[in-house]
Amino acid sequence: MSEGKLLALISVFAPLSLVAVGGGPSIFAGIQVQVVEIRQWMDAREFLHLFAISRAAPGPGTMISTLIGWEMAGFSGAVVGTLALFVPSSVLCFFLMRLWFRHEGKSWHAAVSKGLEPIGGGLILAGALSIGKLSSAGWLYWIVALGAALAFYVFPKLSPVLVLAAGGTAFVCWRHFAGGVI
């Protein structure tokens, strides 16, 4: 019964793990599509909340799979979700790294490196858009998002937790004190 859920978690996260080029956040778009749109494990707002928690916590930003697993199947789901996301890429990484350094200085090193670099960047931006589209909130959403982006751009040393908390506070204030409907 719950094995089905655990297997489902693996089938979602393991393949994505292998294409998370450029780091964890690059597959957010893929995770969102699978979890919210295709399999409908949770609605958009719930996903966004899990996303928020995963970004506020320490550790790699992709521990959203831990939370999704938790949501789906408790502690064992959390474990499976984490392993499904990290084991495939880790194993691949281990072997590819050894291969890479065994052929030190080969001319194709630069080509592979430079070739894959912009993909990670494009994925991350796509992920931001993909998750942003999930929100039903209107202009306030984009004001906070852009405000946070600007703040971080101008002051790169700002604590991310502070920025996140500020965003949260802004929403609460607007919705409760200004009576905003967004």
Added chain:
Amino acid sequence: MDSQLKTSTKTVKLSQLFAVFFKIGVLSFGGGLSGWIYRDVVTRRRWMTAQAFLAGMTLAQVLPGANVANIAIYIGDRIRGPLGALVAVTAVLVGPFFVILALAEAFLWLKQFDGFDDFLDGVAAAAIGLLLVVGMDAGRIASKQVRSAVVFLLVFTLIGVLNAPLIITVAVVGVLSVCWCLRTER
């Protein structure tokens, strides 16, 4: 050439390796992580040379997987082989694993308070903003060359705007991009 990348002659204990990466994992709020790791592994403990570290870091970012995990695997492998890689990557993930579950439970409890849902909505919005910065920065770097700019825009448009399936897109564009690179750098 490999001797340059060899670690110091003293063997690092697995427990030490675990402790260092556990700390890194738990304290890894936000960015600047590589700086922390560098300070600890290269400067303070001299477990490897700066050169070796940088080589590994660049590769860790390009290979699939969370950067932190890949870096842990690289350093762990260099220091104590496959077992070291396993210990390091487990150490860096286990702390955050429990913290994030504790946070989830705490937030669940907090949800009873009016407005907490709104707070989380706001946190999500801000988190997207932070992702935007990373993405835009990558875009700025990519825009310096035609090839990288094209690949960047292609990936963003296909996946972010047109909702193309991620895995296939990355595989195809990845291969094409690398081939393009190989052609121009011959």
